[in-house]
Amino acid sequence: xxxxxxxxxxxxxxxxxxxxxxxxxxxxxxxxxxxxxxxxxxxxxxxxxxxxxxxxxxxxxxxxxxxxxxxxxxxxxxxxxxxxxxxxxxxxxxxxxxxxxxxxxxxxxxxxxxxxxxxxxxxxxxxxxxxxxxxxxxxxxxxxxxxxxxxxxxxxxxxxxxxxxxxxxxxxxxxxxxxxxxxxxxxxxxxxxxxxxxxxxxxxxxxxxxxxxxxxxxxxxxxxxxxxxxxxxxxxxxxxxxxxxxxxxxxxxxxxxxxxxxxxxxxxxxxxxxxxxxxxxxxxxxxxxxxxxxxxxxxxxxxxxxxxxxxxxxxxxxxxxxxxxxxxxxxxxxxxxxxxxxxxxxxxxxxxxxxxxxxxxxxxxxxxxxxxxxxxxxxxxxxxxxxxxxxxxxxxxxxxxxxxxxxxxxxxxxxxxxxxxxxxxxxxxxxxxxxxxxxxxxxxxxxxxxxxxxxxxxxxxxxxxxxxxxxxxxxxxxxxxxxxxxxxxxxxxxxxxxxxxxxxxxxxxxxxxxxxxxxxxxxxxxxxxxxxxxxxxxxxxxxxxxxxxxxxxxxxxxxxxxxxxxxxxxxxxxxxxxxxxxxxxxxxxxxxxxxxxxxxxxxxxxxxxxxxxxxxxxxxxxxxxxxxxxxxxxxxxxxxxxxxxxxxxxxxxxxxxxx
Numbered sequence: 001x002x003x004x005x006x007x008x009x010x011x012x013x014x015x016x017x018x019x020x021x022x023x024x025x026x027x028x029x030x031x032x033x034x035x036x037x038x039x040x041x042x043x044x045x046x047x048x049x050x051x052x053x054x055x056x057x058x059x060x061x062x063x064x065x066x067x068x069x070x071x072x073x074x075x076x077x078x079x080x081x082x083x084x085x086x087x088x089x090x091x092x093x094x095x096x097x098x099x100x101x102x103x104x105x106x107x108x109x110x111x112x113x114x115x116x117x118x119x120x121x122x123x124x125x126x127x128x129x130x131x132x133x134x135x136x137x138x139x140x141x142x143x144x145x146x147x148x149x150x151x152x153x154x155x156x157x158x159x160x161x162x163x164x165x166x167x168x169x170x171x172x173x174x175x176x177x178x179x180x181x182x183x184x185x186x187x188x189x190x191x192x193x194x195x196x197x198x199x200x201x202x203x204x205x206x207x208x209x210x211x212x213x214x215x216x217x218x219x220x221x222x223x224x225x226x227x228x229x230x231x232x233x234x235x236x237x238x239x240x241x242x243x244x245x246x247x248x249x250x251x252x253x254x255x256x257x258x259x260x261x262x263x264x265x266x267x268x269x270x271x272x273x274x275x276x277x278x279x280x281x282x283x284x285x286x287x288x289x290x291x292x293x294x295x296x297x298x299x300x301x302x303x304x305x306x307x308x309x310x311x312x313x314x315x316x317x318x319x320x321x322x323x324x325x326x327x328x329x330x331x332x333x334x335x336x337x338x339x340x341x342x343x344x345x346x347x348x349x350x351x352x353x354x355x356x357x358x359x360x361x362x363x364x365x366x367x368x369x370x371x372x373x374x375x376x377x378x379x380x381x382x383x384x385x386x387x388x389x390x391x392x393x394x395x396x397x398x399x400x401x402x403x404x405x406x407x408x409x410x411x412x413x414x415x416x417x418x419x420x421x422x423x424x425x426x427x428x429x430x431x432x433x434x435x436x437x438x439x440x441x442x443x444x445x446x447x448x449x450x451x452x453x454x455x456x457x458x459x460x461x462x463x464x465x466x467x468x469x470x471x472x473x474x475x476x477x478x479x480x481x482x483x484x485x486x487x488x489x490x491x492x493x494x495x496x497x498x499x500x501x502x503x504x505x506x507x508x509x510x511x512x513x514x515x516x517x518x519x520x521x522x523x524x525x526x527x528x529x530x531x532x533x534x535x536x537x538x539x540x541x542x543x544x545x546x547x548x549x550x551x552x553x554x555x556x557x558x559x560x561x562x563x564x565x566x567x568x569x570x571x572x573x574x575x576x577x578x579x580x581x582x583x584x585x586x587x588x589x590x591x592x593x594x595x596x597x598x599x600x601x602x603x604x605x606x607x608x609x610x611x612x613x614x615x616x617x618x619x620x621x622x623x624x625x626x627x628x629x630x631x632x633x634x635x636x637x638x639x640x641x642x643x644x645x646x647x648x649x650x651x652x653x654x655x656x657x658x659x
Contacts, residue, residue, distance in 0.1 A: 006609055008409040008482060009484040010482040017032055023079070024105050024418075026040055032183075037051040040230065045175055052440055053226070054128060056123045058214075059460045065085045067083050068086070079102075080102075084102075092122075094115075106232040107230065109229045112225070112457075115223050128207075130204055138154065140154050143170075145169060146169045152222040159435040159592055161391070163393060163397070165348070178234045180232060180233045185228055187224070189207065200428055201428045214357055250566050250595045252583075259449050259558035259560045262554060262558060263547065265552070265555075266505045269294045272507045276311075279318045290319060290503065293505045294321060295324060298337060314346075320349035323352065325353050334372045349406075354387050360388030363402055374514050381444075400443040412488075426495055429499075441490065448505035452480060483647065484646050489548075490571070498561050516541040530633050543614055546621070547648060550650055557576055560581075562583075585649040587646055590646065598638050605652045610647035
């Protein structure tokens with residue numbers, strides 16, 4: 001039996017402590033382990049998503065803070081908190097002392113006093129402030145410049161490719177009519193970026209403008225002193241909606257709006273390079289995949305073997321191929337590929353064409369690829385965009401007329417890495433789709449791939465350190481095998497499916513970045529196929545496997561939109577096909593939750609994927625999937641369900657009922 005926390009989120013570490021604070025009318029949450037102040041609200045109206053200070057190395061890696069010596073003096077409407085933070089990794093040793101105060105007048109101040117205890121290179125040290133998207137997008141704000149000048153501005157509605165505001169000393173926006181929140185900065189120059197470019201659901205105001213050279217050497221003994229102060233301006237309403245109790249019921253409502261076609265779903269070929277066993281093939285066929293993605297760097301000598309292996313796997317799984325081509329000498333490389341496929345055209349659904357670095361190639365390369373690959377006998381859709389983050393696509397927008405589709409990749413861990421931040425990033429995925437449509441001119445949108453961690457760092461300025469002996473590779477997340485990954489994937493599928501994305505590719509087939517473990521006895525690199533630190537039995541499937549199996553049974557169907565009263569706690573995906581309706585419901589928190597599902601049906605069956613069933617689901621997926629689920633009846637079209645931490649629930653509604 002795996003420990004519960006390992007089932008929940010892949011680690012035996014306890015969930016982070018959360019301290020609820022009030023500063024007059026403002027409520028907020030402080031997470032001392034990360035020195036992170038979250039969700040500063042007036043009632044249910046969010047004024048700020050978060051405030052934190054970070055040390056980022058020469059490759060934009062964020063150094064994990066070590067917090068100690070926490071002292072708290074917390075009243076009913078005020079607080080004073082101090083703590084020490086050590087940021088240490090490699091040659092970096094930076095210490096800072098934090099002070100967090102809140103007053104009954106609604107004033108909150110966050111101070112950091114730091115000193116470098118070694119000499120090292122940094123790209124940034126200091127505060128970041130996050131403004132929420134839902135409350136701010138398209139709304140006016142006032143920027144105070146460093147010289148005291150005032151600028152009227154508007155938070156971007158669609159994702160801004162570049163910094164919307166520069167040279168910021170303070171920023172003010174209205175949170176309710178007649179009441180504004182001002183955020184004032186000291187200690188450095190600040191500017192804002194639209195973090196939806198990386199699927200974070202926030203606008204981030206950060207220190208040290210990107211226009212300045214980086215990385216910069218920080219000499220031992222260098223001090224850093226910064227502060228962020230939040231204050232209210234205007235009249236606080238005599239009454240406003242109080243913050244919902246922490247464990248109040250979440251309501252999921254199926255909307256009476258037209259459905260959209262269910263997107264095509266595929267997986268990536270396993271990066272470990274091993275062939276699929278017969279049992280792995282059998283299990284993967286049950287997912288009813290649309291396609292299998294394979295990456296081919298045509299300048300390397302091993303691409304023909306990788307391509308042949310992928311063709312064999314796609315054929316065995318009964319699905320198409322999604323082939324990502326990375327080009328350096330386009331004419332010669334594409335000619336070789338065309339010759340290889342001419343005699344036996346492979347089952348390719350689409351070609352993703354990139355430069356070697358994963359960026360959009362020149363128009364003549366696209367035209368050359370279309371001509372040569374068609375001559376090779378494969379008339380598949382051909383498109384491009386970026387193999388990197390949406391930011392690269394947004395800043396280098398392609399001419400949609402020459403492409404069969406536009407693509408980009410997604411992962412939630414460019415800036416933050418804790419569970420709560422990954423959940424917040426789910427909303428960011430739909431914003432990338434909405435913004436891409438503004439320049440895609442009706443071209444289909446393809447998200448490929450979606451992964452929990454970055455597959456590589458496109459922003460390196462120097463060599464990256466090798467993992468410590470026994471440590472996980474940087475592309476592997478311990479949460480891959482957990483219930484958290486299953487629930488997060490439900491949220492991701494909802495965000496992309498309801499946005500009517502044409503196709504999405506997730507994770508890999510097998511291995512530590514896949515939907516199931518590998519068979520015992522296979523080798524990974526030069527040691528065990530299973531890296532130390534990733535806790536699961538060889539040959540088992542992961543909970544996320546069952547999410548794809550549940551969705552795969554509705555391939556060719558439709559998705560009905562649904563809304564959650566608190567999508568940071570629980571959310572769902574509603575599927576329909578041939579008179580059947582299925583709801584996948586995910587608890588995205590480490591606490592048990594109650595959810596009311598409003599769907600208009602009188603009856604159905606529910607099946608739990610949680611701590612009570614995960615062991616069976618992982619070790620014996622066939623037996624778990626054969627279980628029909630528990631019959632339930634709804635009261636006037638509402639069904640109340642209790643969810644264990646990070647649980648996923650499948651609700652199959654009675655066939656006579658439709659959303």
